[in-house]
Amino acid sequence: MRIGLLGTGPWAQLVHAPALAAHDTLAFTGVWGRRPKAAEALAERHGTRAYADVDALLGDVDAVAVALPPDVQAALAVRAARAGRHLLLDKPLATTAEQGRAVAEAVRKAQVASVVFFTTRFQPGPEAWIAEQAARGGWFTARATWLGSVFTADSPFADSPWRREKGALWDVGPHALSVLLPVLGDVRQVAAAAAGPEDTAHVVLRHEGGASSTLTLSLTAPPASAGTEVELRGRQGTALLPDAADGPLPAFARAADALRAAALDGRPHPCDAAFALRVTEILQAAEALLDGTRPHA
Structure with a gap:
């Protein structure tokens, strides 16, 4: 090809x-x-x-x-x-x-x-985990935290205009949804969204399978607190997304x-593009709620 x-x-x-x-x-x-x-x-x-x-x-x-x-x-x-x-x-x-x-x-x-x-979704350990948790089912709720420090002097993305404009919701929000949707099902409702410090976004979702999830997303977290964590809780206890072994x-x-x-x-x-479109629709709905909670100059 x-x-x-x-x-x-x-x-x-x-x-x-x-x-x-x-x-x-x-x-x-x-x-x-x-x-x-x-x-x-x-x-x-x-x-x-x-x-x-x-x-x-x-x-x-x-x-x-x-x-x-x-x-x-x-x-x-x-x-x-x-x-x-x-x-x-x-x-x-x-x-x-x-x-x-x-x-x-x-x-x-x-x-x-x-x-x-x-x-x-293209890292073997996390992708295998996603498939396993989707097959297990019975999840009650999930928590996804995606915190980055993108705008520091040593970051290659520090001068990215679209990231500065759209923030964490659009940059790392897709990653969080790409993990949650295959496990919990499509989003039935974006129930709430609230702004945190700088570009930080908190989002609450209800999924078609009955579970709920919360997302905490940021590109402006202090470097010492940056990191990713996804936790599921349900009938069979808890499960944590494993770290990727490669980059x-x-x-x-x-x-x-x-x-x-x-x-x-x-x-x-x-x-595929159809899945990515659904992610975009969810993020746009969250953005509409989020905009009303950000302080305005």
């Missing part, structure tokens, strides 16, 4: 490009970016071609991986799907349900494969494998 990369930012440099260049069943065909010089530098580093025109790249590939802000990603994903290209997308799929629906509809109409890179680069390689498999056999992946 010939695959191109759209985007040249930190995530593209640290994860997407190295994983695609090292992949043994994908041909890393080229890079396009909104900054041509950055695309040229990234392409040269990984022995591939820089494209000045996105449609030229789409014409030379079977699939694209996208490492761009979600609003930019959504528009280009629609464009790529309509060109018949399979999609390896980042989370969040989009930051409005309207944008997300456009992507999911384009994927459906073009009958292309789609995989959205919810990192935890995002091998996880992204597995996501690329999943895209290739979905393209070959035609079966939708559990983390």
Whole structure:
């Protein structure tokens, strides 16, 4: 499968490009970016071609991986799907349900494969745990805490405009939902949302299986308190999400494998554009409640 990369930012440099260049069943065909010089530098580093025109790249590939802000990603994903290209997308799929629906509809109409890179879902230990807990069932409630310190001087994402604008709800909220939804079922109601310090968000969900869950999300937590924890409680006691044994680069390689498999056999992946759209709809509902609790200048 010939695959191109759209985007040249930190995530593209640290994860997407190295994983695609090292992949043994994908041909890393080229890079396009909104900054041509950055695309040229990234392409040269990984022995591939820089494209000045996105449609030229789409014409030379079977699939694209996208490492761009979600609003930019959504528009280009629609464009790529309509060109018949399979999609390896980042989370969040989009930051409005309207944008997300456009992507999911384009994927459906073009009958292309789609995989959205919810990192935890492509890490073997956590993914096996998710499947095990979903099979066990009987969960009463869950607590998901995703705390980061993204805007520190040593963070590669410190200057990310969309993260500063949209905050933790949209950056790490998708990760939390990607773990909870397969275990507890779809969200029936976003029951409450309240703002904490800086961009911190607290969200309460009711799931269709009857369970409830709470999310605590932040990109501005003190570094000493940063970390991730998901705890389930139910008939069989408690269960904690295990730590991942490897990082995002091998996880992204597995996501690329999943895209290739979905393209070959035609079966939708559990983390496809339709699933990512549902995550977007839940986050938009939470954002509407959250906005009313934030202090205004």
